[in-house]
Amino acid sequence: MKNWILVSAAITLAACGGTDGQPDTEAPSNTLTTPSETLQTQSMQTEGLMTQTFAIINTAGVEIGDVTVADQAAGGVLLNLDVTAIPQGTHAIHFHTNGTCDLPNFSSAEGHYDPMAVNHGFDSTAPNPHAGDMRNFDAPVSGVVQTQVLNERVSLSDREGFAPLFDADNTALIIHASADDYVSQPTGAAGGRIACAVIAP
Ligand SMILES: [Cu+2]
CATH class of the missing domain: 2.60.40.200 (Superoxide dismutase, copper/zinc binding domain)
Structure with a gap:
């Protein structure tokens, strides 16, 4: 049942990514990773002291x-x-x-x-x-x-x-x-x- 939910979520994301003309394979991963990457960058700047x-x-x-x-x-x-x-x-x-x-x-x-x-x-x-x-x-x-x-x-x-x-x-x-x-x-x-x-x- 859990697998079903994950698969269906991935299909939904892929479908969303495809609607604005971006390749289906890249759009979902961009959407999912951008927020955490932004947080990491801010954290590095704040904690950039060595x-x-x-x-x-x-x-x-x-x-x-x-x-x-x-x-x-x-x-x-x-x-x-x-x-x-x-x-x-x-x-x-x-x-x-x-x-x-x-x-x-x-x-x-x-x-x-x-x-x-x-x-x-x-x-x-x-x-x-x-x-x-x-x-x-x-x-x-x-x-x-x-x-x-x-x-x-x-x-x-x-x-x-x-x-x-x-x-x-x-x-x-x-x-x-x-x-x-x-x-x-x-x-x-x-x-x-x-x-x-x-x-x-
Ligand atoms: Cu000296």
Whole structure:
């Protein structure tokens, strides 16, 4: 009995599709799938914010934690930093240009991610800061750091108006030995590079 109802419904839809000149075989499926496809598209746009976690290594190549990068609805990304063995003190953290963490000094990541070619630092002369610039964080005696860092200028999902972290050569997250003074060009006098994460899809 159920089969009969389904078959008869299909025949009815096919007949409807044929009346406006469209092929009988395509019209019914279009009619049935269009509403759900529309809903899925809207859902993807609403939930288009990406979140991804990346491993962080030290200069010996040992994994010391990770960073979860999450697109924010208002724009930019929020970093959830979860690392160990960071020397006590204040440390600079930036996105750098190349998505590589070659040992032993991560110089392969090159300079700060700066697609707009502006000045480094929040306290420097405008236009500033680099897309990859972020506020320093503090490490306690234990070396265990669980903190959040905001970057209002970049995106994971290539959103218009925000520098894409996943560009042609991707990017790298670098933690430095010292604090960023937010003024010195082009690095903030942040010292050596002590940890690195490849930021790539
Ligand atoms: Cu840096």
